[in-house]
Amino acid sequence: MSPKTDCSPGAQVNSEGDQYYGVSDDEGSASSLGTGSLPSSPNPSLTRLQAGGCPADEGPGRAPPPECPQKKQKARRGRTKAKSEVVLTKQKRNRRMKANDRERNRMHNLNSALDALRSVLPTFPDDAKLTKIETLRFAHNYIWALTETLRMADHSLLSVGQQELAREPFRQPPSTACLLELTSPGSISPCEWDSLYSPFSQAGSLSPTDSLEEGRSYQAADTAACPRHSPHAFPEFV
């Protein structure tokens, strides 16, 4: 489904930080070359170096260009400004590459966690893979639905207010209720309650229970568990 596998052409160019930087060598060409993703913020060190006159194109293992006599002279004397600039540039580049690597790993970890979460969420096998945001919202609503199920189970176990419960239109746990709804065309499918579809998680305010204490708790719960408004999207989690 996703363009991810081979995605990120930028990644193809860049993912091999070494290669990418190695190819482009100097930071100047690097920024313009590898990353189309150097949008508004060109590397400051880059501009500085370029403006400095002598292109810092001494990449890894490359000798400094002969057209910089001043720097060359200074270089002979020992620790020179030019030399240190090159070193600094290299250090910067190294740090950047390492940071990119870490960031990539971090995002991969994040995606792995999301995948793990997806695998726990009930969906039909033929369902399209949930997007990230859908996964999070669905998970939130799912947890809430399960919580409600437990709460109602406790209620009945304690035989507290059983009579009131008996009068409630939806006495089954959310999953059951939803499944029933799905199989009864005459009734309103919980999944059709757009207004109830994750109003919480979409808003980010996440307090499902706030809106609970209206007779529709279960409907809300059912709805919450329906990831994509599609009646088929509701899983058989029982």
Next chain:
DNA sequence: TAGGCCATCTGGTCCT
């Protein structure tokens, strides 16, 4: 073709 989703890069900020 526009819009959604995604991966990656990057610079900034905060924390250890």
Next chain:
DNA sequence: AGGACCAGATGGCCTA
């Protein structure tokens, strides 16, 4: 100083 986290930018892929 270095790492983690974050948000903005960019460009590719896919689908309606």
